[in-house]
Amino acid sequence: MPSPKAKNAGRRDGSPVLGSNFDFVSLTKPLNRSSPPHLLQRQGSDPTTARLRASESPSRRRGSGSSTGSASGQGPPEEDGIRLNPSLIGISLSSLLAIDLWLSKRLSVCAFEDASWGSARPLMKLIEVSGHGIPWLAGAAYSMYKSDSAAGQEVMLNLLMGLLLDIILVGAVKAVVRRRRPAHNQMDMFATFSVDRYSFPSGHATRAAMCGRFLLAHLVLAAPLRVLVLLWVGLVGLSRVLLGRHHVTDVLFGFWMGYCQYKLVEILWLSPQTLQGLLGLLA
Numbered sequence: 001m002p003s004p005k006a007k008n009a010g011r012r013d014g015s016p017v018l019g020s021n022f023d024f025v026s027l028t029k030p031l032n033r034s035s036p037p038h039l040l041q042r043q044g045s046d047p048t049t050a051r052l053r054a055s056e057s058p059s060r061r062r063g064s065g066s067s068t069g070s071a072s073g074q075g076p077p078e079e080d081g082i083r084l085n086p087s088l089i090g091i092s093l094s095s096l097l098a099i100d101l102w103l104s105k106r107l108s109v110c111a112f113e114d115a116s117w118g119s120a121r122p123l124m125k126l127i128e129v130s131g132h133g134i135p136w137l138a139g140a141a142y143s144m145y146k147s148d149s150a151a152g153q154e155v156m157l158n159l160l161m162g163l164l165l166d167i168i169l170v171g172a173v174k175a176v177v178r179r180r181r182p183a184h185n186q187m188d189m190f191a192t193f194s195v196d197r198y199s200f201p202s203g204h205a206t207r208a209a210m211c212g213r214f215l216l217a218h219l220v221l222a223a224p225l226r227v228l229v230l231l232w233v234g235l236v237g238l239s240r241v242l243l244g245r246h247h248v249t250d251v252l253f254g255f256w257m258g259y260c261q262y263k264l265v266e267i268l269w270l271s272p273q274t275l276q277g278l279l280g281l282l283a
């Protein structure tokens with residue numbers, strides 16, 4: 001009677017099952033004569049092995065009469081086992097992707113006016129505007145201009161630099177990755193660049209995370225306000241998914257990227273001397 005492991009080792013479509021010992025037995029090691037008979041039988045008939053054999057290049061098939069034992073029905077050559085590891089990573093990634101797509105679709109409850117939480121759409125769009133680049137750029141430039149202390153101007157200049165850096169980095173990643181926005185997204189955002197038709201990462205999430213860190217480090221000291229800042233960052237990220245603008249992973253990666261971008265702003269921090277030089281050039 002076949003063991004339960006051997007029975008469940010391959011799916012109907014022939015894809016291997018994660019965590020099954022049978023995959024490793026059949027694909028990584030040439031089966032020796034001391035193997036149990038049921039494994040010897042599965043070696044020839046299981047769909048995973050059959051698929052691997054079918055995808056072998058002619059040159060590999062020609063070489064299969066070597067001492068590796070393929071031609072003698074003793075299993076695929078050793079290097080097939082080496083190719084299995086990347087496929088495990090691939091399977092894990094596609095599982096994560098499937099969960100991401102499913103979860104993002106389920107959470108997009110404000111994607112349309114007649115969706116289950118459609119009445120909250122205007123509020124979500126308000127949160128969207130609060131994380132848009134234009135109000136942040138305009139606000140930072142205005143505060144820098146209005147600030148009467150060199151320290152205040154310095155902080156605002158660096159926030160401005162961070163915002164510009166964010167636009168460039170997010171644009172670059174979006175252009176390289178080119179992940180499409182969810183199908184249920186309505187493309188009704190204001191003031192977007194052409195790369196904003198892409199989804200990964202969420203520019204709102206990177207900006208919210210970077211600005212949130214910036215505010216906490218330089219501008220907001222009172223504890224209740226610090227909580228509000230964190231709440232706002234979280235709401236901006238959540239609203240991207242609820243509006244159906246983004247997948248969950250776009251927002252999570254965006255948060256991480258924005259967090260790192262703040263570190264970059266600190267490294268590139270423009271000093272008062274640099275500021276004086278820049279203002280001297282402008283005057």
Ligand SMILES: CC(C)=CCC/C(C)=C/CC/C(C)=C/COP(=O)(O)O
Nearest residue numbers: 133134189191192196202203204205
């Ligand atoms: C002066 C000027 C044209 C500034 C552009 C400001 C800006 C960053 C616009 C893009 C904002 C936007 C809608 C980004 C997309 O965000 P996702 O969260 O949907 O990636």
